[in-house]
């Protein structure tokens with residue numbers, strides 16, 4: 271491991287007696303983590319059906335370590351959205367945040383969606399999840415992961431925090447800032463992070479973090495919580511960022527995070543003042559826990575009267591614009607969608623979250639669930655819609671046995687010759703939805719989204 275001399279000197283200074291243990295942790299194999307998507311399947315049930323070598327991650331209720339040779343990204347259950355592959359320590363912020371159904375949640379630096387997909391699962395289809403990333407290309411993978419996970423109540427954006435703050439004043443109950451950082455905690459997992467490291471890069475990221483936090487604060491309701499996390503060790507990006515923020519925001523205070531075996535705490539002596547008890551924050555070290563490096567802080571915005579109002583989004587779609595969907599619903603669905611949330615935009619039908627602000631002028635990748643396309647005489651359901659459904663919600667099912675190659679053939683976009691009712695079918699494996707197909711004559715026409723095909 272070729273660590274920069276200046277980095278070694280800095281870590282020796284921070285860790286003192288513990289430095290040798292830290293360095294030895296680089297000789298250990300990196301760990302592989304998988305987080306079960308509880309929107310689709312219960313954690314214990316997944317443990318029973320998954321053909322992987324699983325070991326529970328002790329501080330993550332739905333997290334498992336898997337063996338490298340399991341290749342879970344190649345398994346059809348991955349395509350059914352049953353889990354997300356994520357480094358174990360990176361699961362910590364969403365696990366500790368205390369998201370509750372009906373919360374309005376913002377994930378400000380969200381791509382590619384490791385934490386957003388869990389925040390969405392914890393909302394259980396209620397409230398609203400706004401997932402944003404400043405990088406338009408990274409926001410595209412974020413959208414895919416949100417759709418694959420079956421999260422239906424989300425807005426996906428690619429904006430600056432400053433611009434967002436004009437649209438969502440004191441709107442959110444909870445905001446996660448998983449900040450861009452110098453990535454020191456990922457050195458063992460990703461060698462390229464080492465090459466990009468310099469003392470200047472630490473200062474560069476610290477400036478960005480200090481720039482993001484005040485805008486996040488403006489979007490949080492009084493009485494709401496803001497979580498700040500990084501995957502780096504440097505105090506300038508962790509304790510010092512938090513103490514600087516608290517110096518400038520007297521309406522905020524640090525909230526305590528729980529303790530688990532192997533957790534270390536943040537250090538007040540590593541911040542720029544002794545005014546705040548940084549031991550309420552959490553530090554994860556690769557020599558103390560089976561995971562990489564992470565820092566997590568929880569901030570509480572004190573209660574006060576909110577004076578901020580946001581301009582409400584008004585639905586402006588009349589039933590006749592989506593009448594083809596109503597026919598589709600009668601013929602194929604066992605659920606009825608709330609008419610007041612259906613919105614047609616450019617011949618696409620969306621199921622919108624409730625009580626959202628006007629979004630005009632923002633770089634939007636998705637508002638709500640993209641259900642499908644309104645064609646002249648018919649409705650064409652989308653891949654995202656298939657991912658949001660359970661087997662019970664659709665009338666015609668083609669259930670492919672996981673043991674046979676028809677599952678992979680379907681995911682590759684091939685036409686199958688299998689039994690099925692005429693018209694639209696929800697294709698599942700072991701009753702977990704994968705996508706749509708349309709039965710005509712004796713063939714099952716494959717409607718799996720071409721951009722997501724199995725490679």
Ligand SMILES: C[S@@+](CC[C@H](N)C(=O)[O-])C[C@H]1O[C@@H](n2cnc3c(N)ncnc32)[C@H](O)[C@@H]1O
Nearest residue numbers: 379380381382383384385403404405448449450
């Ligand atoms: C640590 S990564 C986020 C990882 C993500 N939360 C996950 O769990 O998959 C930080 C992200 O912040 C984004 N970013 C950088 N500067 C930003 C800014 N000023 N506003 C919003 N996002 C920003 C980057 O594009 C990057 O995707």
